[in-house]
Amino acid sequence: MPRAPFVVPALTKHTATVIMAHGLGDSGAGWMSLAQNWRRRGMFDEVAFIFPNAPMIPITVNFGMTMPGWYDLAKLGRDLDYEEMIRHQDEPGILRSREYFETLIKEQVDKGIKPSRIVLGGFSQGGAMSVFSGLTHKEKLGGVFGLSCYLLLSDRIKNYIPEEFPNKKTPFFLAHGLDDEVVQFEFGDRSAKMVKELGAEDVTFKSYDNLGHSADPDEIQDLERFLERTIPAEGDGSPSAGL
Numbered sequence: 001m002p003r004a005p006f007v008v009p010a011l012t013k014h015t016a017t018v019i020m021a022h023g024l025g026d027s028g029a030g031w032m033s034l035a036q037n038w039r040r041r042g043m044f045d046e047v048a049f050i051f052p053n054a055p056m057i058p059i060t061v062n063f064g065m066t067m068p069g070w071y072d073l074a075k076l077g078r079d080l081d082y083e084e085m086i087r088h089q090d091e092p093g094i095l096r097s098r099e100y101f102e103t104l105i106k107e108q109v110d111k112g113i114k115p116s117r118i119v120l121g122g123f124s125q126g127g128a129m130s131v132f133s134g135l136t137h138k139e140k141l142g143g144v145f146g147l148s149c150y151l152l153l154s155d156r157i158k159n160y161i162p163e164e165f166p167n168k169k170t171p172f173f174l175a176h177g178l179d180d181e182v183v184q185f186e187f188g189d190r191s192a193k194m195v196k197e198l199g200a201e202d203v204t205f206k207s208y209d210n211l212g213h214s215a216d217p218d219e220i221q222d223l224e225r226f227l228e229r230t231i232p233a234e235g236d237g238s239p240s241a242g243l
Helices: 029-039 082-087 091-110 123-136 185-197 217-232
Strands: 006-008 016-021 049-050 055-060 065-068 120-124 143-147 172-177 203-208
Touching: 006 029, 016 029, 029 049, 049 091, 049 143, 082 185, 091 120, 091 123, 091 203, 120 123, 120 217, 123 143, 123 172, 123 185, 143 217, 172 185, 172 217, 185 203, 203 217
Parallel strands: 016 049, 016 120, 120 143, 143 172, 172 203
Antiparallel strands: 006 049, 055 065
């Protein structure tokens, strides 16, 4: 089981939640500065931020070393062909992590947060898991974002999308650096097109010059605008009972 997530609680009445998943080898703490920066600037006071921690698992591409990962990776890098990549995916690991993401969402719903006020997102592996989980979730979410990632199980994801496709109209924000040496830009571009082809109606894909496998201020600003659009403030400003 993964370690408990890091949580940045809402400052006022808790009306929305952002779940932000880290990439391979990282931890939830690696992205907490995002929420802390927004707090310093007086933004998203009604939002609780959840930063989950991936379980420790052996990673094939890293010679079987055990590290935080949402699923195993057999191949990765600049020279990897897309078709080869989708042939080597850890479907059982992906589905286990999706089940955990669904548990995190349910915990927020049980606290009284509407699914339409929950945004699911992440970076790299965490972004890939968020896009997969968002597309296949049984309730309409407020938004889904994926930074420097790709569409998991793209050759069979239709088998996991509910027939009524609850997240068909959910906003998706996908972003990728043009100089990404770990997850090729082509993978991100192609994945954004496939998300649209699956029937998602509100998909934004943005690219960034001179950006490798990381985030930069322009990308974070675009993410900020996405969150302002998908979970606008609606509370009365009264103190929250707390998370």
